[in-house]
Amino acid sequence: MNKLGYMVVGAIFTMIISIGALTFADTITSSNANVQEENLVDQMTQLPIQESDSQVTINSPILKTNEMDLNNQIELREEQAVYTSFANSDEGINALKKLEIKIESDQTKIKVKQEQKKKKIKAEVEIELKNEKMKLKDQRAETFIQEILADYSIDSDNVEQLADFLLEEFQMNPHAVEVEIKIETLDGYEIEYSND
Structure with missing residues (x-):
C-alpha cells in the first residue's frame, strides 16, 4: 500500500x-x-399544596381580570398600597435598629438578621433544611424579611405572637422548636423573647 x-x-x-x-x-x-x-x-409530587397558595392563585389579578368587578379591584389596590406603605414607612420593620430571629429544630435552622446603621440596612437570612443551606444577603434578604413581616406590626406587647406567627409562616411545630427574638428599635428600646 x-x-x-x-x-x-x-x-x-x-x-x-x-x-x-x-x-x-x-x-x-x-x-x-x-x-x-x-x-x-418526584420533587413536585412530594410538595404539599397549601391552602394559602390556592388563595393567592384565586386572588391573582392576572387570572381573574374578566371576572373582577370594581369593588374587588379597589380592594386589591388598597392591599397593595398598604404593603407598599408599610415597606416604605418609618413604622414596623424600618423603625428597627436591629432584628435577630433564630428558629431551630432538629432538622431546620432559620436565622434572620437585620441591622440599620446610618440609614443603611444590612440584612441576612440563612435557612438550613437537613443538608441544604440557603443564604440571602442585603437587598434580597431585606425583601424576604419585608414580605414575611409585611402584615405584622412589631412592638413589645406582641413578641410572643410574632414568634407564633413566624412558626405558622414557616409551618413548624411550636412544641419542637426553639425560638429566640431580639429587637432593638431606633429609640433604643430593646425586646428579647425566648421560648425555652
Missing part, C-alpha cells in the same frame, strides 16, 4: 471513532436529562 492508501484508511477510522464518540456523548447527556427530569417530577 502506498501513502495515499494509508491516509484514506486513517481518515475512515477517524470518522468512525468521531461518530462513535458523538453518539456516546449524546446518550450520556440525554440519560442525565431524563434522570434530572424524573427527580424534578
Whole structure:
C-alpha cells in the first residue's frame, strides 16, 4: 500500500471513532436529562399544596381580570398600597435598629438578621433544611424579611405572637422548636423573647 492508501484508511477510522464518540456523548447527556427530569417530577409530587397558595392563585389579578368587578379591584389596590406603605414607612420593620430571629429544630435552622446603621440596612437570612443551606444577603434578604413581616406590626406587647406567627409562616411545630427574638428599635428600646 502506498501513502495515499494509508491516509484514506486513517481518515475512515477517524470518522468512525468521531461518530462513535458523538453518539456516546449524546446518550450520556440525554440519560442525565431524563434522570434530572424524573427527580424534578418526584420533587413536585412530594410538595404539599397549601391552602394559602390556592388563595393567592384565586386572588391573582392576572387570572381573574374578566371576572373582577370594581369593588374587588379597589380592594386589591388598597392591599397593595398598604404593603407598599408599610415597606416604605418609618413604622414596623424600618423603625428597627436591629432584628435577630433564630428558629431551630432538629432538622431546620432559620436565622434572620437585620441591622440599620446610618440609614443603611444590612440584612441576612440563612435557612438550613437537613443538608441544604440557603443564604440571602442585603437587598434580597431585606425583601424576604419585608414580605414575611409585611402584615405584622412589631412592638413589645406582641413578641410572643410574632414568634407564633413566624412558626405558622414557616409551618413548624411550636412544641419542637426553639425560638429566640431580639429587637432593638431606633429609640433604643430593646425586646428579647425566648421560648425555652
